[in-house]
Amino acid sequence: MKKLTSLLALLASCTLSGFAQTDTTKAPAPVLPGVYADPNIAVFGNRFYIYPTTDGTEGWQSTYFTCWSSADLVQWKDEGKILDLPRDLTWAAARAWAPTIGTKNGKYYYYYAADTNIGVAVADKPTGPFKDPLGKPLIKRGMFKGQMIDPAVFTDDDGSSYLYWGNGSCHVVKLNEDMISYDSTKIVSFKPQDYNEGPFVIKRKGIYYLMWSEFDTRDPRYSVWYATSTSPLGPFVKAPGGPILKGRGVVKGAGHHSVVQVPGKDEWYIAYHRFKIPDGNGYNRETCISSLHFDDKGNILPVDVFEEIKPVEIKE
Template sequence: MKNDTVGRLKMGYLPLAFVFLFFATELSSQVNIADPFVLRVDGKFYLYGTDDKKPNDGIPVLVSDDMVNWSGPAGNAAGKLALAKGSSYGTRGFWAPFVVQNNHMFYMYYTANEKIAVATSDSPLGPFMQQEFRPLNDSLKEIDPHVFIDDDGRKYIYFVRLINGNRTFAAELADDMRSLKPGTVVECINQSQPWEIISGNKWPVTEAPAILKHQGKYYLFYTANDFRSPAYNVGYAVSASPLGPFVKYKENPLIRQTDKIKGTGGCEFVTGPGEKLYMFYHAHADEQSPTPRRTLFSNAIFVPGKAAGESIFQVSENKVFLKSSAR
């Protein structure tokens, strides 16, 4: 599966059917999955992420046919999870999963114990497991993995290291999908723009990387500020190479927040109905509390910029919150 293909699809605005469907399903339960990632397989959508209520149990998965109404828990692992504690590396803090299909196998990259690990399954529902329980790197604290397969088949992983802040790095993956190619790790994003800086914050944060390829350029998305802050928001940077250097968009951040929708971040992308591009992300629970975070999505498009060959990424102001039913 090539992650970059979504960047070249014809994109438009959010279909009104989604808006109507949203209001029609208000009586359903709100989906509270933070750091959402959506995988599309054979016409179905699989939602993975962080469960703020039970972060030490494993990684949940929900299933949908339309991207708005979800059913679950739907996993094949213990507790109906996609990945359950005890079947793979980690004892606590199961966060921010990313799933990619390669050679008929599904690879889940996830955070546990502030390390990144890789588990596999022959089904998007799991169970995702490791034969040998181990992280990618046992010597450093690393979180928030995102994997990208380029047109030439080379594979890259983007992640966050906890070194004097949360800083975004990238590296080329080895062919086994479970290790890094030596000498390829580079730093891509750190705190530099005014909106990324919270007054008095001694631990700068640029985290939750995600990447799209569009017209030969690489768009690296990240979220800045502490996740508990209302100022938590998404920005992006552009490069001619998957490993950078990346130049930040001057008009960051991307998401227009409201009085009732704050703390928007942790984004990922999927090609949805109508072959349009959608950005999934989370928002604070309400105006008083950041958790459990709510899951939502917006339509996303590339538009021509002022400079020759320039494309600007934009997010629709329409925000669709996900609804769920028990499975």
Template structure:
């Protein structure tokens, strides 16, 4: 995944059908995660926070190479904090393989969090945790469902209805459904094969809004879009209504996740837009995007254009006068995140690593209010070091301060600098600079914060 940083708009002009002349006038809605390859978004809302669970394509994947499930959180829909891998294939002792961690779904009930995990060719397992951050553990020691006569048991979607009845839909190319018991780790009755829905391929996302039930899905491959059907009952019959996002050659596959959050509705999906910043060839290295979506008065959904042309506005502003984990990023192409537990005891936090000269972390919509007086950053450098420039609104925007990062021999230390007076709301760019002796792999960043003047 590692390349030199390039302004993202210019990198995707060809695939977008845009010309260089329009580069200054068009802003594309790019994938929300850039430091890892993510797919199969499973968003949920809890305590005013979006918890986005994803699958994880390995950096060297050609076909599907997937070993764990990741978590990202946000309270404004544009700045996302990497929470690391919250579960992996190793959590299922009955599975002896090292690949196949496919599209998950997470729901909460009675103070527990349940993660439904398909393991390709081995059914759908279930994990449970006391926290949305995990750790997740296998409560039954076997697949929850596994129809061994085929490999259709993928892409579970679980929803708990108003009357307390929980349902799980899944399947490619057929659609299956079971009624889950209140314990969420067993089901009553048999597996029901549902009638085929027009254009259905895989990745069902089952939910209810108002009096309408919805089944969004990846539409027939290839290329896939995002289709949907509606029903007046959680068990159908389902009526195909069209597309949330039409089939497009700009993405080979898709997998929807849909939520309402702070008065708006959002559709998550996947594409290859980050990988295509490097190359036009195909490999299974996908990225999650999100877009605002709109319902009509009758409950139908207004069709979206491709993600590049969609809207994803920030909700509120970002408070810089607190301890901010550096892995909280709106845009950080070229960077990586590494589990902090390799360096410290906190297993949930991540370090920003693999930093090359000129790369940057961008945080959107930072509200400096009446102004800041100083900036502190926790970092580590094991060679020649470099500096972090604090810039506003662009990678080459106004520089309000800089801080030198010296050799710490991998030990995290805090570095502080005064900053120029600045007020109001700005996009914040932490731009990394190396010395002549070191241009690549400069240092590791743990966290940062501003102090009010």
């Protein structure tokens, strides 16, 4: 009788959460039209921005980056090309992947992978145009084992900024005040259990959350896990349980995410890609957004990839 009561309680809980009633054959539409992947979501002023990888080529051979902006997370405006590798760089012409962005001293700093190096570009506005201030990679291919890709920038409460990156292992370094240089002797390298790529860091209530993607982006099992620390440099301890983001039903390959906080609120959203629906794969992916929730102990709760988000207002 106790087992039956427990089972009924579990089913009721699932129903209340919406998971049991979800039609897993019908997913919400992507937030960006067409195929875009590896979205970095950010907020500047009273607008949200997404900086994605331009998808749709075998072997991920994109040569340029775009920017999208929104006042409510639902309706997105194409701000056009913000960095074109053959036009704007002298050291790489293709494989434009997985960007991230930060701001300091009135400037915007855009970090990106190009031909498996990491570069940096600078602009006066979040929509660019961005210019290469170095004329060379910020982090060169071959510096460490694995690929020098998937940068993510995090700025702490004291104004210090940190750059995370890496496929195969995770690396982090505190950026100098100019945001385009660092002390290479201070790079910290580590590998959380089952880490593959796509690191991203947020801070909430004094806890640093390092999230990443496991498996390969061409694998339908591609998913996001996380670890926590009391320092932006770690050590990070992997959270127990399963992934916080994974595919279900018609949704495949949900991963390579980023997270944004609504200014002034403990309200968070996660942007990520999934296989294009229908007929998508690891080279044809689309960008989605879902809400991100925490329990009263600070654990990240599983994301509902079938949730359809409502417009979000930013109050300045």
